[in-house]
Amino acid sequence: MGNGANSGGRTRNVVFRIKRCDGPGKPSRWEAFRVPVEPNANVISCLNWIAAHPVTMDGRPTTPVVWDSNCLEEVCGACTMVINGRVRQSCSCLIDEYAPNDGDTITLEPMSKFPVVRDLWVDRQRLFEGLKKVKAWAPIDGTYSLGDGPRESPAQQHVRYALSTCMSCGCCLEACPQYLKEEDASKWDTAFVGAAIISQARLFNEHPTGAILKDDRLDALLGVGGINDCGNAQNCVRVCPKDIPLTESIAAIGRAATIHGFKRFFRGA
Amino acid sequence: MTSTNQRVIIVGGGLAGLAAAIRVAEAGLPVDLFSMVPVKRSHSVCAQGGINACNEVARQQGYSEYQHFDETIYGGDFLADQGPVLEMANWAPKIIDLLDRMGVPFNRTAEGRRDLRLFGGSLFKRTHFSGATTGQQLLYALDEQVRRFEAEGKVSKYEFWEFLRPILVGQGDQRRCVGIVAQDMRTMQIRPFRADAVVMATGGCGLIFGKSTNSVICTGGAASRCYQAGAWYGNAEMIQVHPTAIPGADKCRLMSESARGEGGRVWVPRKKGDTRRPKDIPENERWYFLEERYPAYGNLVPRDIATREIFDVCVNEGMGIDGQNMVYLDLTHKDPDYLTEKLGGIMEIYEKFVGVDPRYEPMKIFPSVHYSMGGLWTTFTPGAYQPAEPAGKHEPGMIPPVGTEVGQGMAYGAPNNMMTNIAGLYAFGEVNFAYHGATRLGANALLSCIFDGLFNGVSVVNYVREGVPSTQPAESLEAACFDEASSAEQAKYDGLLATVGTNERDEKFNPYVIAREMGEEMTAASTVVKTGPRLEQCLAKLAELRERYARVQLSDSAGWTNQSLSFARAVGDMLILAEVIAKAGLLREESRGSHKRLDFPDRDDERFGKASVAEFDPATGEHRIFWRDVQTNLVKPRPRTYGKVESDQKGKQEPVGSAG
Amino acid sequence: MTDGQGFLQRHYHLLRRLHSLAGVVPIGAFMIIHLTTNSSVVWGALNGRAHIAESAAGRGIETFQHEVHFINNLPLLLLTEIGVLWLPIAFHAILGVAFALTGSNNVSRYGYQGNKRYALQRLTGYIGFLFIVYHVATLRWGWSFLTPAGTTWSHYYAASTLAAALKGAAGQWSVAGVIVSIGYFIGVSALVFHFANGLWTAAITWGLTISQAAQRRWGYVCSCVGAVLMLAGWSALAGFLFVADYDEAVQIEERMVEQMYGHEYLLELKEKFADRPEIGRSAVRQAATRPYPGPAPLIEE
Known part of the structure; x- marks a missing residue:
């Protein structure tokens, strides 16, 4: 619900600097995107916007950024990445908190301790x-009915x-x-x-x-x-x-x- | 005769898929488990409130498995086949015991027993819970057991693999499913997998509505692909809109029904446009509209009712907070420590995503698409309980007309249980249309998913060991049909890749734009309230989107981890399923459970006490919708009112048996 | 896999726990004794039993010298040193370096206090080990070419040789002496931190402190231990650098030798150390050629 609720007044932009990599063994590069901020925006909603509008700040068309995510409620653990140098879930990373002003920059990097699959997605x-x-x-004795568990x-x-x-x-x-x-x-x-x-x-x-x-x-x-x-x-x-x-x-x-x-x-x- | 190399494929690693994997692997059949995410990250983690089952405390207060069954049927507005629901309610206590043995940290009483809470649609405490992250805890317990089988080599996981289509052989009665085509989401390799049975446990389709409480993989794509391959899709129009969610920019986050189960009250200021802070509004100037309208159940009416009331208050009466589509869900009268103990998980979600502590400030919530009662159509073998006359309403304390022996509602181990119209293709969990009828009761989803896996996993095993696969195992079939299916998907994939850079980028053909428009249209036309003309308009819009989709343009030509291709491919499948949802909604000219037609406000058992079943015509791309009788010989349909009173009546009854 | 790695695999837990244990006992325990002894050059001023020295500073020197004599008269000293000190330190250091190399510090990203301590623990380990090697080499093994004035250690002249080994010839500041003294300050501080923090982590490693509250409480205890030892280390250093007068120290040391072993022994000793350059240049050395002037007069304040 509320799909149309947030359509009003996009006034503020945030710059995303994203560390990208096309695949294992490929070199990394940085790309920057200017993203309009919706109310209640989080990093995921901004990445969604980039996926739909894969054009860098200097106007160069590029590929959509790849990242791992699922529940978006911070219970599945998928969307973990390094944001402004610290590791955290991107779904619970609110833009109003991280980039309160027009033109503020947020950097996204893949986790460094795991092999990169592509862009922000790691294995x-x-x-x-x-x-x-x-x-x-x-180590239970199978799924047969054997009464309740220990108190x-x-x-x-x-x-x-x-x-x-x-x-x-x-x-x-x-x-x-x-x-x-x-x-x-x-x-x-x-x-x-x-x-x-x-x-x-x-x-x-x-x-x-x-x-x-x-x-x-x-x-x-x-x-x-x-x-x-x-x-x-x-x-x-x-x-x-x-x-x-x-x-x-x-x-x-x-x-x-x-x-x-x-x-x-x-x-x- | 059983081949030594028989295998079962399970698609989806949520509660249903994992439960099935455990049951099948335990029976000694190798399992190949496919999932788009590591199974531990499946959407089941989002379930919060709990899992229903009759228990000793409730039983001694007059509750029974049978009443759980009756509540579920009544909650589902008599649209569900009754036998499977009876079997599920009877099995529920065993499932809780099993989960307990697996080590699920259920909340405990002082004596160390499993604690219980109140949930929607019942006046008894019958919901077992683990904080406010019950789904996560149950999923982890099953995930751990599957990991154990994996370590023993009995289950092979294919994580980050996307299901593309079932592989079918034979025609007519001989048609059966013998494998799947899947794609590695990292390497983009497409290949066929053979199996003697395939279990679809791929969950719901919330993303068709744009923002929902669902996870990003819940596109319904897998179900749609089965549907396009010939599987029937049942009760598509039955989409549950959860009354309490936090609207967000990327999705709507669920605020569990347990918030109301633990005493949360829904209200708006009595004065329109009251701008005072909620704390400054005195008790007598607050309108607790659910409590007023439903004295018996109060805030714990079933979800469709709560949703419509909230929708009514906000949209029709304009009484939402600050004139917006929001109402208060208030827990501030409860002890903050108690809330942390019982609802910590959702308190944290609200705090993190809204930045306000709901222990001290009422939450602002609005309904959101949450669950699909509809799904792949499945059949079953009825159980032993076949009363001469269907029973009436079951009152607390009445002696149940049937016991809880295995097989009363559904024959245990019958190979066709929860099998689709395609032999060897099963549907478990949310993607299965059974159990919930026209509305699902809170905390019945976890139950139905695990029940499907555990109870009907045996059916899969029996089908493989005793059915057609025992004489014609998939491994003995010619490679041609597998390669053919795989090539077809490869061609589709290549075709999509080829759209990159063909023309100037045009927003009209951007898959993300198409998906967003579909979501907005479906949410507007086919959720809380529907009308014939609006649904027709919706179908026209969907037709337009399908035309635009035919010329979809991708922006990534990479042959490696091409996420946007995967999404774009799913959008096409979602559009088809969206049409089914809208069309079935248009044809069901009545109101029942979650399906509220303003132009047909009453339930019409005569014409529509039936399941809508959709069949895809691959030649024309059209949907044929027909109606199938629902098993109603156990309980007689009765009006579903939940004791609604007119707004001038006051006074709230204490729920029965709320102690314990 | 080589046998060495196999050995490591099989006995990994034992080695890690011995490593942890060695840091506390004997190394840590020794450090407590050592710093207590050394700082006696300062707190010894309160020693009522010091009777040779006349000044407060002198009483410190006397107390310190007394302690040194006691230690040097322990039986099987070398064996004890090897078994209880050098081997454990070598063991602790080699394994410590090997383990430290398995980590990669990330304080710049995660500047939490605990993380800083983690990084410091490794840094102080390296520094401390280098310091110990220098310390033992110069003052125990006689690698006098590494000291500012080429001083050779003599436990009979503990305070004065220390002052000379730190500052320069005859306890007079030299450029090399400043460097060495700063080095000592860093080395001692590093080791004290390393010990106090190691004590804190050892309690987690062994599972003595489990809850966060317990870890915090034990943290306070370790901080206190660290603070006291730091004070002891710094005061010892300050004692040798700024408080103890070189000439007075030599006087006291020689009189103590005389008292304990007789005048003959002292002469022998002086003969043996006659070529000690820093003594040659010292006023005391020159004075020693003159007749013994008797006890210094009491200074009336």
Whole structure:
């Protein structure tokens, strides 16, 4: 609804400087676009405008900018990019906040820690591989009717719910000085998994059924690229759009790893 | 005889697709899962409020699975086939248990049990929830289970692959679906995939209306492609407009019904053009029009009713805030901590996208297109419960006429359950027209999606193992039909690419402009209220757009990650589906649920107690719409009023069983 | 994969945790002792048991010298040094550099305080390690050519040789001395920061502090520890640079040697260190050729 509601009075323009790249291995370039600002505009609505009017500021026709997005409500995590030097979701990035005046500039870049597919679209598959690595699931006995799940206190639910709102957007990884771009998928296993994955490991360790795989998760996180690669810069928790207590997860997994490490040392695995 | 290399393709990785993948993979059939986005980013994440199921607390207050069924049928204005709905309501508690076992962080009571909230269309607390991001939480739980199967090699994911068409072989009764053509959205490679059954779980079509609460992939393109390949499309005109959304420049963001379930009140100032801040307007100068008009359900009337009332107040009476199309959704009388606990997710959305804290300032909302009850037409095998006489209204506390044993409403495992008119082609979730009739009740969508996947996933398995594919598996078929389908899509793709730079750029043929005009036209003509002449005008406009689309011009000739090509291709498919929606709306000369015809204000069971079914004629590009009877032998249709009173009556009843 | 990498893979957790542990104990613990000892050149002024020196500054020198004698008389000193200090420091440093190379700092984009500390932790690690190498090489291994006046360390002349090794010959400022002194200031500060911040991160690494509140509280504790150590380090440095009088220091040192080991030993010692250039040029050295004048007179204020 309200399609026609915003048609009135386009007065203000914003300049978008966008770092573009035609594909893997291709050079990057900057292009600038002048975009009229609608009321309640966000970066997405401006990118939509550019898609429909792919002409640069100096009047040169170009291709529409490619970017990844889906829900536009900051719950799917797709539209993450680097805006004015900081990583965030572009859907919740309001123009009135970022560029309040006529002619203000907003810069858009793809996330730097993931291989670029094209323009602002990056390949975050490594993140999902990380979820496999730590077996981020509850190992249930199939989908048959086997009664309800374990009971849980409201306090415990609060802890798990906060962790479970992670939408795998990758902000924490983009801002992490220990998380580096790795194009070679065969090296993902020993490259740092990052805060999101560590936090998911904690999420499932906190669940009675999930905890059955706790040792497996800790074993996976004790190796190279695991919990010990964290450098405690704590940027992750600062840039997390969902305010997930990532550093608490890291410390909690640190504690579990301490105990697990001792156990393993003395038991001799 | 079962071939060892049989496979099932599932298109769409939302709740329905993932639930189906789990069920099929669990049965030992390999699954190829296609999605335009990583499945964890599917549109199901946007669902907020919760998932309905009868539960012990409600049961002891007089509720039952049967009443859940009755509410759903009544809410859907008796347009849904009743058997599948009964089966779904009966299964709902099992689904909640399963999700609980998967680790969904449902909100908890002090004792550690699953908490419940009130939702639209019911007087009982029967909605399970996880904050105000229930859809996200359920999707993640299923995503995790699928990842587990993926790690075990039982599910192969094709993420960033776009479904282009189903591959069919045979004619008439022999026609069946044996695979799909899909395109890698990064490399742009187009290729066929073989499968013994294909499950469409591709969600809704909100983008046809321009701005909606839907995600950007919800174009309806996949459904339209199936429709153009011969699948029937049912009840297209039944589009749900959600009463409470935040209008934005790029989309309308949903403000969950749970806001009202947790006590949110909808109002406007009694004085027209009152410019005072909402806090400064005293209680007696506020008009709580929903509470006034619907004393029993108050703010929790079903969505179509709330939407029309808000629309009426704003558009017809001009009583919107500041004369604009906005009303207040007020939660400021609730404890801010309580709101954070129960509704944190949507409080945050409002705060982030509007910049105002709804805990202290009433939200400004307006209706927005939200859900398509219509979708690919599907069939089913009726269950064991076949009463001699359809039952009347089910009152709280009454003994249900039927138990909750499996198979009462729909035969468990019957291969044709939720199969389209094309053998081997199934439709699950929002893209399936079943379950919701003419309006969906809040918190029934998550249920229907998961139910489809879990209950009817077994049907897919049985069809593959015992049906035609068991003797003629897709892998044994000649390559020709697959290559042919693939070549056709390749030609279409090449054709679109070739439009780049052919002429001066003309706005008329810009796919984004065409899409915007379609959205504006469809929203204006075919949403909250409709009339015959307006719909005819809409069809004329759509015809014009289709002509313009025939000369569409793209601006990107790249053979790599060509996003605008993908969008432009979808626009063509959306236009076709838009025509179906408008045409079915024109032909349904009655008002029912979400479909409100001003020129036909009453429900007409005699002529239209039937599903509209559209069939595409590939030769002419025209739509043939016919009507099919709806199964109504379980509950007798009755007027759907939700106890509306005239505006001079006052007083609000306490909802029954609101404790717990 | 080479065996080295395999070893790293298999024992990664152990190595990382040993790295963390080594930073706290023994290295951190030693640093506390070391800075406490060194700063005694200042706080020693309050030492009531100092009886040789007459001035407050002198009491500091005496206290410091006393501590140094105590440490140097510990049994198996070299073995302890190697086992408890040099090996752990080498281990901590080599692994630390290897780990630090796996990161890439991005403070310019994300200028959060925590991120700055992350970057500083690595920077101070590098600086600190270079400083330690210089410090140990010049004052322990006798690489006197690296000191401003070619001073060779003697624990009998701890305060005065330190002053000379920092400032220049006979404790007089030289250009090289200014550079070395600034270097010491930076080095000591870096190491103290590195330790205090490392203490804070170690609590997260080991999982002692989990909640953000706990991390904040522990942060206050670590800040206090850091502040106290920083004060100790700076005051020690200031003590040797600005407070301790070189000649007075030599006098006190020699009298302490005399008291502890006898006059003969002192003479031997002086003979052995006769070629120490900075002593040769010093007024005390010249005075030493004259008969011992007895205790200096008390100064009435």
